[in-house]
Amino acid sequence: MSKSLDLKILQALEQDGRMSFASLADNIGLSKTPCWNRVNELQHRGCITGYSANISALKIGLQVRALVHVVVDFSQYQAFEQAIIAHPNVRSCHAVTGDYDYVLEVLATDIASFDLLLRQQLSQIPGVERFNSAISTRLVKTDAPYSAMLTDELK
Numbered sequence: 275m276s277k278s279l280d281l282k283i284l285q286a287l288e289q290d291g292r293m294s295f296a297s298l299a300d301n302i303g304l305s306k307t308p309c310w311n312r313v314n315e316l317q318h319r320g321c322i323t324g325y326s327a328n329i330s331a332l333k334i335g336l337q338v339r340a341l342v343h344v345v346v347d348f349s350q351y352q353a354f355e356q357a358i359i360a361h362p363n364v365r366s367c368h369a370v371t372g373d374y375d376y377v378l379e380v381l382a383t384d385i386a387s388f389d390l391l392l393r394q395q396l397s398q399i400p401g402v403e404r405f406n407s408a409i410s411t412r413l414v415k416t417d418a419p420y421s422a423m424l425t426d427e428l429k
Contacts, residue, residue, distance in 0.1 A: 279304070281421055283312055284321065288419040291325045328417065336381040338388045339365075339410040342396065343374035350401030351375075357399040363391055374406070385409075 282302040299309035365379040382388035
């Protein structure tokens with residue numbers, strides 16, 4: 275398989291995941307069936323994990339975005355991770371190195387809701403020893419295309 279064709283497919287789908295196979299094939303210079311086969315292979319290999327819509331948090335009422343740095347009792351990390359995975363206000367969770375064990379991206383409708391979320395929910399998750407939060411004042415960059423990050427050797 276040509277890595278350059280696969281990269282072209284990934285770049286095109288990152289720009290428009292709703293693109294038809296005919297348009298995608300034209301875009302990368304293949305006929306429809308080989309293009310469809312390559313996309314299926316990329317899905318099978320786990321390079322493409324799904325398709326979704328980009329939704330504006332602000333437009334749906336989620337006005338507060340915060341980064342919450344959490345220290346966890348490691349004997350309870352599995353219970354912590356399970357609770358975080360299930361929590362609807364946690365957009366992402368990263369296990370990290372440094373002074374904290376995890377960094378959460380948390381969204382809430384307003385500051386009062388965020389305060390309640392911290393005090394009544396996140397602080398009660400198993401294993402949480404302490405946390406520190408920083409409110410995001412604005413989102414400067416998000417969802418950079420992965421295909422743009424590939425080194426020249428992979429292109």
